[in-house]
Amino acid sequence: MNDAAPMIDIRDLTVTFTGGRKPVHAVNGVTLSVQRGEVVALLGESGSGKSVTLRSLLNMHPKHRSRLNGSVIAAGQDVLKLSGRALADYRGRVASMIFQEPLLALDPVYTVGAQIVEAIRRHEKATLAVAQARALALLQKVRIPSPERRLQAFPHEMSGGMRQRAMIALALACNPQILLADEPTTALDATVQIQILLLLRELQRELGLTVILVTHDIGVAVEVADRVAVMYAGRIVETGPVREIIRNPRHPYTQGLLASRAHDAMSGARLDAIPGAPPDLAALPPGCAFAPRCRFSAAACLAEAPGSVAVGPQHSARCLRLAELAAA
Amino acid sequence: MLIYTLKRLLYVLPVAFGVSVVCFLLVHITPGDPLTAVMPIDASAEQQAAMRAAYGFDKPLPVQYVIWLGKVMIGDLGTSIASGRAVLTEVSRAVSNTLILSAVATAIGFFFGCLFGFVAGYYRGSPVDRLASALSVLGVSVPHYWLGMVLVIIFSVQLNWLPATGAGPGGSADWAWNWDHIRHLILPAITMSVIPMGVIARTIRALVAEILSQEFIQALAAKGMTDRGIFRHVVKNTAPTALAVMGLQLGYLLGGSILIETVFSWPGTGFLLNAAIFQRDLPLLQGTILVLAMFFVLLNLLVDVLQTALDPRIQRS
Ligand SMILES: Nc1ncnc2c1ncn2[C@@H]1O[C@H](COP(=O)(O)OP(=O)(O)O)[C@@H](O)[C@H]1O
Ligand SMILES: [Mg+2]
Numbered sequence: 001m002n003d004a005a006p007m008i009d010i011r012d013l014t015v016t017f018t019g020g021r022k023p024v025h026a027v028n029g030v031t032l033s034v035q036r037g038e039v040v041a042l043l044g045e046s047g048s049g050k051s052v053t054l055r056s057l058l059n060m061h062p063k064h065r066s067r068l069n070g071s072v073i074a075a076g077q078d079v080l081k082l083s084g085r086a087l088a089d090y091r092g093r094v095a096s097m098i099f100q101e102p103l104l105a106l107d108p109v110y111t112v113g114a115q116i117v118e119a120i121r122r123h124e125k126a127t128l129a130v131a132q133a134r135a136l137a138l139l140q141k142v143r144i145p146s147p148e149r150r151l152q153a154f155p156h157e158m159s160g161g162m163r164q165r166a167m168i169a170l171a172l173a174c175n176p177q178i179l180l181a182d183e184p185t186t187a188l189d190a191t192v193q194i195q196i197l198l199l200l201r202e203l204q205r206e207l208g209l210t211v212i213l214v215t216h217d218i219g220v221a222v223e224v225a226d227r228v229a230v231m232y233a234g235r236i237v238e239t240g241p242v243r244e245i246i247r248n249p250r251h252p253y254t255q256g257l258l259a260s261r262a263h264d265a266m267s268g269a270r271l272d273a274i275p276g277a278p279p280d281l282a283a284l285p286p287g288c289a290f291a292p293r294c295r296f297s298a299a300a301c302l303a304e305a306p307g308s309v310a311v312g313p314q315h316s317a318r319c320l321r322l323a324e325l326a327a328a
Numbered sequence: 329m330l331i332y333t334l335k336r337l338l339y340v341l342p343v344a345f346g347v348s349v350v351c352f353l354l355v356h357i358t359p360g361d362p363l364t365a366v367m368p369i370d371a372s373a374e375q376q377a378a379m380r381a382a383y384g385f386d387k388p389l390p391v392q393y394v395i396w397l398g399k400v401m402i403g404d405l406g407t408s409i410a411s412g413r414a415v416l417t418e419v420s421r422a423v424s425n426t427l428i429l430s431a432v433a434t435a436i437g438f439f440f441g442c443l444f445g446f447v448a449g450y451y452r453g454s455p456v457d458r459l460a461s462a463l464s465v466l467g468v469s470v471p472h473y474w475l476g477m478v479l480v481i482i483f484s485v486q487l488n489w490l491p492a493t494g495a496g497p498g499g500s501a502d503w504a505w506n507w508d509h510i511r512h513l514i515l516p517a518i519t520m521s522v523i524p525m526g527v528i529a530r531t532i533r534a535l536v537a538e539i540l541s542q543e544f545i546q547a548l549a550a551k552g553m554t555d556r557g558i559f560r561h562v563v564k565n566t567a568p569t570a571l572a573v574m575g576l577q578l579g580y581l582l583g584g585s586i587l588i589e590t591v592f593s594w595p596g597t598g599f600l601l602n603a604a605i606f607q608r609d610l611p612l613l614q615g616t617i618l619v620l621a622m623f624f625v626l627l628n629l630l631v632d633v634l635q636t637a638l639d640p641r642i643q644r645s
Contacts, residue, residue, distance in 0.1 A: 058550055085554070092552030105547040107561050108641055109568075119551045154640040170551065 006033035012070035019065035041221035044231035095178035113151030233289035240315030405615035415615035426596030437524030445532025467526025524577035568639035575631035
């Protein structure tokens with residue numbers, strides 16, 4: 001792998017779940033590349049396919065109930081072609097994941113220390129003592145107070161913030177190059193949220209991690225990300241550097257998200273600034289999936305899905321009416 | 329943990345007291361007199377009174393209870409009217425025989441129950457699952473004395489492979505782990521194992537399905553654990569419940585084996601109870617029930633303590 005190649009390269013990824021009565025098209029042609037050491041936030045409403053995209057990076061979808069197309073290359077490995085032992089070796093070692101609710105993502109009957117030690121010994125030939133020392137160092141690194149004691153603690157014996165720190169320690173146990181974080185702070189209080197985000201950012205810089213962070217909260221994206229990719233109905237509708245997206249959102253959906261955020265801040269309650277509901281992923285319209293909810297939609301929007309258009313350096317959006325809206 | 333155990337032990341005392349009172353009263357609520365059965369029919373009123381006084385039946389009930397309890401405490405459960413042997417001897421022989429039968433049956437049931445339960449839970453909806461589920465439903469619903477008789481007809485009468493009744497050459501007194509004895513154990517143990525097998529299989533299946541749907545299973549896969557590694561986590565998560573169910577099943581078998589022990593003439597507590605009832609041997613009946621009830625109470629205690637020790641989520645305070 002040469003240095004110029006992106007660390008993560010997702011091309012035309014589609015994910016369809018075939019388990020139910022109708023196939024669910026959760027991801028519909030996502031293309032995204034992430035450079036080494038870059039932090040990208042996947043932003044979007046609940047159900048827009050963020051987690052499904054993220055899980056594809058670990059090839060985590062149930063084999064017989066999902067259909068994946070396109071390609072996912074991470075650290076030079078063709079992830080969707082991995083299986084069995086090779087896949088298990090890749091997971092946790094090359095790329096690892098932080099989950100939204102650590103209380104559910106940690107095994108309740110194993111101590112935190114045992115779970116970290118297990119991960120280390122799964123990927124490396126370390127003696128128990130060495131692995132335990134590493135686990136202790138990891139807890140120190142994520143700044144868990146009295147780490148010796150915490151190694152012996154069960155997940156339910158820790159607070160939400162401590163648990164998420166432990167989860168981060170677990171994810172970093174085998175020095176992965178890629179960190180995937182699925183709403184890592186959604187389950188936490190606001191004050192704890194910011195601490196965890198700062199910790200993530202700090203660790204990312206120190207270890208040179210490549211990060212994809214999934215969130216529905218644009219504030220979180222601003223806090224840690226270099227670049228934002230906005231998802232709607234399984235597509236990336238706009239992507240660009242964080243500042244650019246905040247200051248100059250071009251897609252009507254992104255504009256709606258930012259407006260709803262402003263409402264949130266003012267009223268303290270969750271107001272739906274974008275009227276309507278996301279489309280049924282089992283019956284997607286042929287045109288722009290956002291058109292039925294879009295204030296600016298025209299007849300052409302319903303007919304064909306818009307392609308990606310560059311609107312600035314590193315900034316692109318998928319909307320047929322970009323030019324007209326910009327002029328207005 | 330120690331404090332929890334002691335506390336739990338304290339809760340046992342009132343239950344034990346209640347059990348002992350019920351057992352004591354058992355003799356007094358049955359129609360007639362405990363002595364009627366043994367007294368000569370033509371005994372005179374004076375003879376009867378003398379005998380009552382000799383057994384202490386002329387004193388008020390609470391006093392009788394205290395005297396009785398004092399004797400129980402030092403292991404004196406009276407004398408069997410039918411055999412003339414100490415009740416304690418009879419009961420402890422029977423208990424050890426029942427324990428052997430129930431423990432072996434529970435072990436067989438636990439092994440196959442876990443096997444079916446795990447397979448069914450892992451491959452839900454598959455033919456294997458349906459087969460395992462059918463077997464476990466069958467295990468719970470087939471009358472076991474009937475199953476026992478069917479097994480006897482096949483393996484003892486038709487094939488003549490295994491003996492139909494008894495506990496082997498030593499009779500009820502000396503069990504030994506040799507083939508001469510074990511061949512007597514096989515049929516009753518298999519018959520009995522069908523009950524815990526069904527219950528354990530269904531419990532494990534539901535449990536495994538529930539555990540596999542939890543997010544930490546995904547998280548384990550995400551950190552690179554192989555299926556085998558994940559299986560270990562599933563097992564450890566099922567262990568507290570599985571062991572609790574196994575303990576309760578063992579307790580249930582210890583008390584509830586009258587039919588099977590009678591079908592196979594297995595000299596255990598069920599067989600003894602049966603004999604005591606039909607011979608109106610009240611001291612024997614009382615002693616057997618008391619011992620069985622205490623057994624059940626202690627087993628419950630053991631299961632509770634064990635489950636607490638195994639499952640870190642149960643509050644230990
Ligand atoms: N294993 C699965 N089987 C079937 N449907 C799924 C599965 N995982 C996700 N989906 C569906 O895919 C869609 C996108 O889900 P997700 O990526 O989790 O959304 P989000 O953007 O909130 O993370 C949802 O409609 C969800 O119901
Ligand atoms: Mg999600």
